[in-house]
Amino acid sequence: MSEPRALKIQVPATSANVGVGFDCLGLALDMMATFTFVPSTDGQLHIEGCESRFCGADNLVWTSYCHTCSELGIIEELLNITIDSPIPLAGGLGSSSACIVAGIAAAYALSGLSLDRERIIQMASSLEGHPDNVAPAVLGGLVCSFSNAGRVWTQRFDVAEELRFVAIVPPYEVRTAEARRVLPAEVPMATAVWQTGRCVAMVRALETGDAELLAACAHDKLHEPYRARLIPDYEALRSAALSSGASAFVISGSGATMLAICKNEQKAAGVRRMLATMESVSAAEGARRGLRIETLQACKTGLKILAG
Known part of the structure; x- marks a missing residue:
């Protein structure tokens, strides 16, 4: 048979x-x-x-x-x-x-x-x-x-082929329902205008790999300021990623995963080294983060x- x-x-x-x-x-x-x-x-x-x-x-x-x-x-x-x-x-x-x-x-x-x-x-x-x-x-x-x-x-x-996306996955979850619940029901007109221009720019930045445009447009006002509060490590990780070479730092979906968007492999490697250092310090203090870090391409x- x-x-x-x-x-x-x-x-x-x-x-x-x-x-x-x-x-x-x-x-x-x-x-x-x-x-x-x-x-x-x-x-x-x-x-x-x-x-x-x-x-x-x-x-x-x-x-x-x-x-x-x-x-x-x-x-x-x-x-x-x-x-x-x-x-x-x-x-x-x-x-x-x-x-x-x-x-x-x-x-x-x-x-x-x-x-x-x-x-x-x-x-x-x-x-x-x-x-x-x-x-x-x-x-x-x-x-x-x-x-x-x-x-x-x-x-x-x-x-753009040269872009790298450093995915940072913490050892805890953010429930989609909770991530929806924290969002405001309405937003001001000024916020809608802010968001529209940057959304169009983000598409162009990812197409071309324009790191300067990525850095300028990746500032969300609709959901990330609210969802970031559900991710205890958000501010520390964002600061570390941007200071070590990432062009932009975003929440992936509703979280808890975050993405550091990097101009190229070299910049991504710098971000990974910084995050590994943070993990090492945390472990030395007896509180290992347990972060999973992956460098990905589109x-x-x-x-x-x-x-x-």
Whole structure:
């Protein structure tokens, strides 16, 4: 008897907002989650590679796959799903979006249908509740997205190859619900004007790698001043990153992950050295931060089917 066919799908981590692009900008990063799908041979659903609490029928990859099968009018099949993901849970790097996109893509691939990236974004946005993470997960690069009359519209931009994004993941979470709750219900007109100009400038700065423009435009007033209060290390890390060579420092999604945006690899290395020094001092004082620090690039490709 031949072995059941295996399907491998890769989905990148994503960073929503990129500071001033609240709920409209999202960036794909080259931290890749790999999902393997094999038809079950024993009539049971099997999920491996994640915490036991996520290994049941409510797993987000599985429920997204089932939802898509229903939408496409195809019969779902029980699967062995293996998740190999370095994306931190609830950390602001799009772990749920990666799972949703992988499940939807699996339904397409296992049924022999060609990937329809626009429709995948529509379905993923419906399941996630917003497109800012799922759109770059599917398309790669920097994506501006918005919804109008029931349709998600996207504009994709390339990101300058020399830019580096130092992801700083603290050993605690910021719950998305809490990060939403601390935001004001209304903002002054002056704040809206401030934000609009800087959001457009951020797109251009990331496209061109213009470090001076990055430094000038990456000053958010809509959400970061409020969400920063939920991240105990924010001010110290921001000060250290900017003083050691980062052009900009932003909260990734709703946090707690933060991104130091650097002009090139050399600048990123300087930021990492400074953060490592902070970690060392903290440990010497008996209070290790437990920071996870990753130097990343923009991911050009987004969702990829590796086999199947």
